């Protein structure tokens with residue numbers, strides 16, 4: 140009998156997978172643990188899913204690691220999330236290079252703590268020549284903020300005479316944080332909630348959405364394969380019949 144990985148149609152893989160990693164807090168609560176330990180286990184799941192995506196030859200993985208709204212959490216939780224990010228970047232550099240993974244970030248990066256910005260720069264520089272999976276970390280990210288930031292960039296360029304109006308979709312997209320990346324084919328949300336939470340609002344116009352009840356710390360390679368197999372059953376019409 141074929142394993143679930145063997146059932147994947149290699150010719151119909153999602154090129155770009157985006158994930159809303161939700162449920163760290165509920166996972167911790169269900170085990171009587173502090174929320175921070177939920178995030179720590181969430182970071183372990185990040186490691187497993189990044190490696191799995193590289194093995195499965197997915198081209199781009201975008202992870203919603205910290206939203207513009209997440210600053211409103213208790214200071215200790217925000218600090219712990221930043222610490223986990225820095226720890227992840229320090230520990231994973233070797234593994235990212237070993238697996239030919241390039242790290243990039245998306246969001247208002249210049250508003251992150253200096254130490255996080257430095258760690259990000261170090262890892263993105265050190266992996267910039269890698270040609271395999273692109274790991275795109277959404278940090279201090281908001282879909283509306285991204286659209287507003289793009290509009291402000293465009294207005295400046297119009298006023299400087301660098302671009303002409305009217306602006307079309309193609310030019311607009313190029314002004315998003317990573318305007319050259321293909322849009323996600325598959326958006327996964329863990330822990331059951333049916334909303335997009337200000338994630339990639341422009342880019343998910345035609346993205347297939349998969350929601351699982353599994354909490355993020357329990358989301359592993361098998362769960363990822365389930366999501367991909369589900370995606371492969373979808374008929375994508377992009378507004379056509």
Ligand code: FPP
Nearest residue numbers: 160161162163164165181182204223224227
């Ligand atoms: C949502 O769970 C998760 C986050 C707000 C942060 C995601 C962070 C990680 C997975 C760990 C660190 C990341 C990296 C890249 C190393 P929640 O706290 O909203 O869960 P809840 O809705 O159950 O309370």
